[in-house]
Amino acid sequence: MSAPTAPTGAATREFPKPILVISECLEFEPCRYDGARIRFDLVKAVAPHVEYRPVCPEVQVGLGVPRDVIRLVASGDRNLLVQPATGRDLTGDMEGFAARHLDGLGEVDGFILKSRSPSCGPGHVKVFDQAESRHVIRRGAGVFADAVLERYGDLAVEDEGRLRNHRIREHFLTKLFALARLRDVAQGGRMAPLVRFHSAYKFLLLAYSERDLRQLGRIVANPGRERFEAVFAEYRSGFLRALGDTPRYTSVINVFQHISGFFRKGLSGGERAHFAELLGRYREGQLPASAIASLLESWAVRFGSTYILDQALFAPFPEALATPADSGKGRAAGRFVAR
Numbered sequence: 001m002s003a004p005t006a007p008t009g010a011a012t013r014e015f016p017k018p019i020l021v022i023s024e025c026l027e028f029e030p031c032r033y034d035g036a037r038i039r040f041d042l043v044k045a046v047a048p049h050v051e052y053r054p055v056c057p058e059v060q061v062g063l064g065v066p067r068d069v070i071r072l073v074a075s076g077d078r079n080l081l082v083q084p085a086t087g088r089d090l091t092g093d094m095e096g097f098a099a100r101h102l103d104g105l106g107e108v109d110g111f112i113l114k115s116r117s118p119s120c121g122p123g124h125v126k127v128f129d130q131a132e133s134r135h136v137i138r139r140g141a142g143v144f145a146d147a148v149l150e151r152y153g154d155l156a157v158e159d160e161g162r163l164r165n166h167r168i169r170e171h172f173l174t175k176l177f178a179l180a181r182l183r184d185v186a187q188g189g190r191m192a193p194l195v196r197f198h199s200a201y202k203f204l205l206l207a208y209s210e211r212d213l214r215q216l217g218r219i220v221a222n223p224g225r226e227r228f229e230a231v232f233a234e235y236r237s238g239f240l241r242a243l244g245d246t247p248r249y250t251s252v253i254n255v256f257q258h259i260s261g262f263f264r265k266g267l268s269g270g271e272r273a274h275f276a277e278l279l280g281r282y283r284e285g286q287l288p289a290s291a292i293a294s295l296l297e298s299w300a301v302r303f304g305s306t307y308i309l310d311q312a313l314f315a316p317f318p319e320a321l322a323t324p325a326d327s328g329k330g331r332a333a334g335r336f337v338a339r
């Protein structure tokens with residue numbers, strides 16, 4: 001007879017692979033206008049855990065490498081994609097490529113796009129008043145990125161510049177891996193996996209938005225006995241809304257306190273005091289959330305609480321992608337983030 005299996009922590013969890021579209025010049029190909037490839041360590045770190053779909057829109061519309069620079073130029077409310085050296089207006093070509101490419105993409109969970117590119121940059125790209133001018137009159141999204149945002153703006157979409165920020169990166173990864181799990185749930189076509197998903201994301205959702213958590217709970221309860229497809233579509237849209245922005249650190253503290261309540265009776269006075277002290281240090285920004293999450297997880301192992309151990313809050317994405325140190329701009333570091 002084999003020995004009973006002890007509950008284990010988040011480190012052993014398995015994750016479905018997200019499908020991630022990426023600007024091809026980020027580590028994949030030297031396809032920038034100047035023949036460069038951009039180094040970005042996150043791309044390599046994430047590689048074993050995702051399915052990449054690299055694309056270089058400028059190469060795809062027939063521009064060679066190297067090539068003359070292109071830029072966004074204002075035309076009333078529109079931003080045109082122009083190559084000043086040749087006078088070419090590439091806006092129609094790029095819009096056409098973007099539509100065809102996104103039509104043929106199939107399922108996708110997120111995008112990592114090259115910042116500041118007039119094609120790929122999802123925001124803050126310079127828009128000039130004229131093709132040859134140095135005068136920037138506004139900022140906007142690149143033409144390919146604009147089409148991505150129009151269709152997939154509620155998915156995990158970021159540029160590599162913003163992903164260098166710890167807080168933004170962890171929020172992005174949390175959403176990306178949640179979407180991959182939701183895709184798995186959709187493929188099963190049954191309510192039970194959706195109920196299990198909701199149960200596993202309960203505390204993470206509580207940290208993001210208690211109101212959305214309650215609403216999602218009502219959807220998953222399916223009182224109207226609607227078909228799975230209708231329930232799933234409503235749930236997914238509510239889930240994406242809930243994960244629209246990083247959670248507030250005060251909400252994270254509430255969640256940690258709530259979870260500690262599961263173990264209160266089994267803890268000594270010293271352990272409870274230690275927990276309160278750690279929470280205080282987290283509140284002051286002196287301690288990462290991961291330190292408190294690890295303590296709670298160890299209590300869950302000790303008391304055999306598989307319900308707590310199953311919570312995505314403790315491992316929203318593979319542990320290998322968690323960074324040990326804060327960038328200084330996020331209160332929390334490690335496996336969960338907060339503003």
Ligand code: SF4
Nearest residue numbers: 024025056114117120
């Ligand atoms: S930013 Fe986009 S269009 Fe420009 S080289 Fe990179 S992948 Fe190609």
